[in-house]
Amino acid sequence: MEKTVTIIGAGLAGCEAALTLANLGIKVTLIEAKPRQMSPAHHSDDFAEVVCSNSFKSNDPCTAGGLIKQELRILGSELIGFADSVRVPAGGALAVDRQKFSQLVTHSIKSNPNITVINKTVESVDLDKPTIIATGPLTHITFSEFLNEMFGKKMYFYDAAAPIVSKESVDFEHAFTASRYGKGEDDYVNCPLSRDEYYNFVTELLGAERASLHEFEKGEIFEGCMPVEVMASRGVDTLRFGPLKPVGIVDPKTNKRPFAVVQLRKENQSGSMLNVVGFQTNLKFMEQKRVFGLIPALKNAEFLKCGVMHKNMYIDAPNTINKHFVLKNHPNCFIAGQLSGVEGYVESIGSGLVAALNAYRTLQGKEYIELPECTMLGALASYLERPNQDFQPMNANFGLLPPLGEHVRDKALRKQALSDRAIEHMKILKSNLFSK
Numbered sequence: 001m002e003k004t005v006t007i008i009g010a011g012l013a014g015c016e017a018a019l020t021l022a023n024l025g026i027k028v029t030l031i032e033a034k035p036r037q038m039s040p041a042h043h044s045d046d047f048a049e050v051v052c053s054n055s056f057k058s059n060d061p062c063t064a065g066g067l068i069k070q071e072l073r074i075l076g077s078e079l080i081g082f083a084d085s086v087r088v089p090a091g092g093a094l095a096v097d098r099q100k101f102s103q104l105v106t107h108s109i110k111s112n113p114n115i116t117v118i119n120k121t122v123e124s125v126d127l128d129k130p131t132i133i134a135t136g137p138l139t140h141i142t143f144s145e146f147l148n149e150m151f152g153k154k155m156y157f158y159d160a161a162a163p164i165v166s167k168e169s170v171d172f173e174h175a176f177t178a179s180r181y182g183k184g185e186d187d188y189v190n191c192p193l194s195r196d197e198y199y200n201f202v203t204e205l206l207g208a209e210r211a212s213l214h215e216f217e218k219g220e221i222f223e224g225c226m227p228v229e230v231m232a233s234r235g236v237d238t239l240r241f242g243p244l245k246p247v248g249i250v251d252p253k254t255n256k257r258p259f260a261v262v263q264l265r266k267e268n269q270s271g272s273m274l275n276v277v278g279f280q281t282n283l284k285f286m287e288q289k290r291v292f293g294l295i296p297a298l299k300n301a302e303f304l305k306c307g308v309m310h311k312n313m314y315i316d317a318p319n320t321i322n323k324h325f326v327l328k329n330h331p332n333c334f335i336a337g338q339l340s341g342v343e344g345y346v347e348s349i350g351s352g353l354v355a356a357l358n359a360y361r362t363l364q365g366k367e368y369i370e371l372p373e374c375t376m377l378g379a380l381a382s383y384l385e386r387p388n389q390d391f392q393p394m395n396a397n398f399g400l401l402p403p404l405g406e407h408v409r410d411k412a413l414r415k416q417a418l419s420d421r422a423i424e425h426m427k428i429l430k431s432n433l434f435s436k
């Protein structure tokens with residue numbers, strides 16, 4: 001068995017994977033298009049470029065972002081270690097000096113005797129050789145066409161996602177489960193709106209602040225999927241004849257058809273995460289919380305994931321890879337980073353680490369590592385492989401975790417308990433990682 005792994009893309013996932021493998025004694029060939037070819041969002045010659053916000057989100061392990069980082073520290077993540085070392089003051093968040101961060105990663109890669117760097121844009125790859133593909137959400141065109149050909153309809157090129165809220169935060173005093181015309185089994189959570197509530201909602205939606213798109217994103221994204229605020233701008237009643245139409249739905253409280261209805265659909269099998277149907281949006285995150293919070297049932301909703309619209313290349317993970325980040329039909333080829341269907345800087349780093357550990361185990365002729373599902377990293381990986389017709393990239397959030405053995409009513413205590421459980425299991429995994 002060849003003991004060299006080729007990694008394509010020296011971004012967050014690719015660099016984490018390269019350093020992980022190199023530290024385990026594996027020879028790595030890391031191929032990066034920069035600086036010869038830059039995506040519209042990449043500007044620096046250094047590796048592991050932090051392309052937008054310099055925040056890696058909260059450091060508090062009782063938040064989803066903090067927990068996944070803590071798990072990565074336990075597993076010995078190189079990039080989280082670098083991030084910690086170039087931290088800049090940002091309250092409870094881990095924000096980094098992006099330049100120093102990329103410089104540290106680049107130096108560490110270039111000075112590692114097990115890593116050979118090649119500067120070129122990859123256009124195709126032999127999926128049967130030990131490889132980790134981590135070319136990110138802005139993968140260069142020829143390679144993206146190659147991947148598209150390989151995976152057929154299993155590739156996506158932009159992300160137009162509706163927000164996801166936690167079921168436990170929905171106010172069921174103002175919501176009820178039912179399917180339209182009683183077809184199916186009460187599959188939807190329905191959030192009715194009165195006439196006044198509906199028109200007030202539309203007014204606020206139209207006045208809400210939108211996130212700016214990059215020039216390269218404009219035409220492409222809106223062609224594919226219309227944001228709810230754009231649909232609303234076509235006329236005040238457009239939404240109630242569109243995604244908010246109440247036909248076939250009767251509110252059991254009034255025994256009448258509501259004026260308008262926002263529907264929530266299960267995002268995961270347990271139903272702890274609910275997708276706000278038809279609400280793909282380009283509003284700023286704070287505005288989503290404010291405006292969608294005007295829907296009475298969502299007044300105190302916890303947004304596990306906000307809606308987004310941006311260029312984002314990713315695979316249809318459930319049909320393409322498994323929870324070990326390996327291609328179903330090519331056991332030597334792994335996909336990591338945003339391309340694999342995870343969302344976010346830290347999630348991308350995490351997927352790079354897990355893919356590298358599994359590539360290492362493959363070279364050793366050993367079984368893949370089994371991440372406990374009660375860890376954030378394990379839950380995220382499992383989410384990727386679960387059948388899902390409307391697969392959307394996913395960030396770390398507590399809705400992914402299996403519930404505790406016994407219900408803890410207090411939200412803060414519940415998150416503390418979920419976090420403690422995850423950290424304990426991750427420590428056990430780490431202590432057994434190289435013993436078998």
Ligand SMILES: Cc1cc2nc3c(=O)[nH]c(=O)nc-3n(C[C@H](O)[C@H](O)[C@H](O)COP(=O)(O)OP(=O)(O)OC[C@H]3O[C@@H](n4cnc5c(N)ncnc54)[C@H](O)[C@@H]3O)c2cc1C
Nearest residue numbers: 009011012013033052053122135136140143337338344345
């Ligand atoms: C515009 C934008 C803004 C974002 N903002 C945030 C944010 O604020 N917070 C957050 O958590 N997440 C954000 N994300 C999402 C995501 O976390 C980042 O994109 C993250 O960098 C993904 O890591 P990655 O390793 O998958 O890809 P990248 O970090 O993008 O790395 C991919 C690397 O592959 C190289 N490459 C591409 N194609 C080829 C090829 N054919 N051959 C060789 N090399 C190639 C690229 O040059 C790049 O260096 C953003 C994404 C985008 C597109």
